[in-house]
Amino acid sequence: MPDRDPVERPFALVVALVALAAWVGGDFFMHEVLSEIAILSIFAMSLSLLVGQVGMVSMGHAAFFATGAYATAALTIHLQWQVLPALLAATLIAALLAALTGLFAIRTRGIFFIMITLAIGQMVHAYLFKARAFGADDGMGGIPRMDLAWIGLDSNEPEVFSASVLIIAAIVWFLLRILVRSPYGAMLLAIHHNEHRLRALGGFVAHFKLLAFVIAGTIAGLAGSLTAQHTAFVSPDLGFWTVSGEVLIMVIVGGMGSLTGAIAGAAVLTLLRHTLSDSSFWQNLGLDSGLASYWQFMMGVFFIVMVVFATDGIHGRLRRLWQSIKG
Amino acid sequence: MSAVDPVDAQAMRPPALERAPRLRVESIHHAFGSLVVSDDVSLDIAPGECHGLIGPNGAGKSTLFDIIAGEIIPLGGGVHLDGKEITGEPPDRRARLGLARSFQHNDLFAELTVRENLIVGGIVAHGIGHVAWRALARERSVCEKAEMLAMRLGLEDVLDTEVHTLSYGTRRQLEIALALEMEPKVLLLDEPTAGMSPEETVHIQERIADSPPDLALLIVEHDMDVLFGLADRVTVLDYGRVLLQGDAEEVRASDIVRQRYLGTDPVPTTPVSIPS
């Protein structure tokens, strides 16, 4: 809609500068974390489109993430494909799965949409957990990274890989931003606010929702393919429903309806997890280093606090700050 | 026409009816369980005609509206738009074929601004909802049309105000403007002046009277002055059945309507026949 959001662009600029600074000044470990954050950002942005823009709260989004990852693994290992074509094919496979499942899911609303997407996600997880062709519960390892030799780079170097995924994340941000600001984006927002009225006006509500579901699934598949390359390993855990829940929390923490917020949310949650599960962090605080093994407890409390008290997330806070400065 | 009712037979047909009807509702039958809410209801609306629908609460007016708009699929009978049968079509398809409606309870995009509401309408009206690669700001015609519409409604001062903060009457106006923005062939108005001040009522009346000349209008309204001021023809519903149907003036003059709706005693004139 016509520039509803004065904060998004400066916010994105700040996030981009922070990412750049972290990459330039980062060590081996920082580059690994940056790669992880960039990949999760892509994943979170895809869900942000669905949840923030259209109001479709999916608890099964990890299904497409896992599909992208497994397709990349299977194509490169079983069929010895090159990574780049495998990445494209994996994204396409995730898109197909999203289209197929979306056809059913978009017919439901509210809590029933949550439940049916949960079922879809668990269906994929349950299949991968048992499928011998894909290593069942052991998963698959030894997935190569994209070949960047043609521009004289080695993607196995952490700084090269992290730069690549950061650039891909930036491209995804730009593309989604164009989409959100387009007439189609306005239709998605209209569905969020009053689906019934848009239908009464004659909007193609079902088409718009399905398309959004497929776009989100496709981008989640892309993120999945990248994570398979990053860790060189896939396991059914990638598709477990708690992964969908955590990505949803990233979207909430960042601020619903903001793409940059999704990136910030991914960064906050990833850094928080690394910090809380690091025993030296607790030692430095003068506490028992054993607390590190209870990081899930602290993350859980953090989730609850964020959902209860900070519903509009980082982006919402920034926006309110902006409004109070303005007047 | 399927059935010629007695009132109508005696009257001179208004010239509009000589054209093919825009909207034809034919022998609609519908029931919720054992409760019959529409019993053999038929009506035709010609281009340019304003057709009023009155009846006590529970007479089945809202159900008939929902059936025409496609929210409810009737158990029997048919709905035709410009000679095309649309009885089983979903609401959004009907809307694209040229059937617009306003809702009895304001049904707007409440957290969006007036401008955004009108832009959403404009996007649907222009059929550019699938355009995902071009910025909305570059769709000049949609944005400008939204501003023009707002101007015509006298809403230019609240253009960027969120709709839920506006007064009831203003929201009501926007409700009708949104329906008109679709440039429909048929417009269904469900109690357009309900809950409005006399001043706002006049405003709405003007807006409706101002609608395109060949628009077919079906209007439910409790304010009889407004209704008879606008309607060319009127149907009286009672317990889901057509009690009376004919020219506005005749219906207004009929005993039943005078007694029940206009609050005056029946003038002893020639008895009006009631179709069984």
Added chain:
Amino acid sequence: MMLLDPGFLIIQTLNGLQLSMLLFLLSIGLSVVFGLMNFINLAHGTLYMIGAYLALSAVRLFDSFWIALILAPLGVAMVGAVLYALLLRHLQSRGPMSQVLVTFGLIFVGIDAVRMIWGPLPHGLPVPDVLDGRMEILGEVYPTYRLFIIAVGIVALIGLYFGLERTRLGAMVRAGVDDRTMTAALGINIDRVFFLVFCLGCWLAGVAGVISAPVFSVFPGMDMSILILTLIVVVVGGPGSLWGAAVGSLLIGMVDTYGQILAPEFARATIYALMAAILLLRPHGLLPARPIH
């Protein structure tokens, strides 16, 4: 073929029945709360796990399974009451997403909390002496304790049926599920009814936790797999409906048990597909509590 062997069929059907009854105990509370307030509590499985752990402590303290069976569910109901008063009460007016995410956070808190208190290793609970035998049923030998689980489920079903049909609270619950606004207009304190039902649901989850402890091992995360099955039962059976929960439990319990044997690779996936199909064909479940217009 295995399926033609009557002994095999009897044993597997009893196994399925046992899972069904556990699922029933878990799903009925969740289902009625869902039907009454559209409230979805993902931490319901966590309460089940807490029930099992409390039973573990009670058995250590009093050396009696039966005292554990009385105390542990009460403890779980109290945990539920505290959670409700401090947290969940404030989420009722929020959308389903907030409820799902807050109770999602509670799952992680719950798993680490039991890890802190009882340690990360799995525990076992001995079967009580009285039930520590085998019985012959239809010519097959079957552990008595597992029959006990089935019996508890059946008793709970009968008890809940009479509770819903014959008591004042039951009538209020039925009225509330049917038409919440109307019931509130009649002067019934729907929030208190909801609170009582919520606590009763927690208590039943606790019972399920205690009685399942001697059969399955007790470990942090034991709530995860049963939670999803429970949610499926609620959706499949129809939120807010006693018979829905009963039929849903039976269906899911049997399909899961037989599926694991006949098509292990697809068993769970089949259950999720079944749920998706039912959601699409009958969005309000198989036996919905509310009349559908």
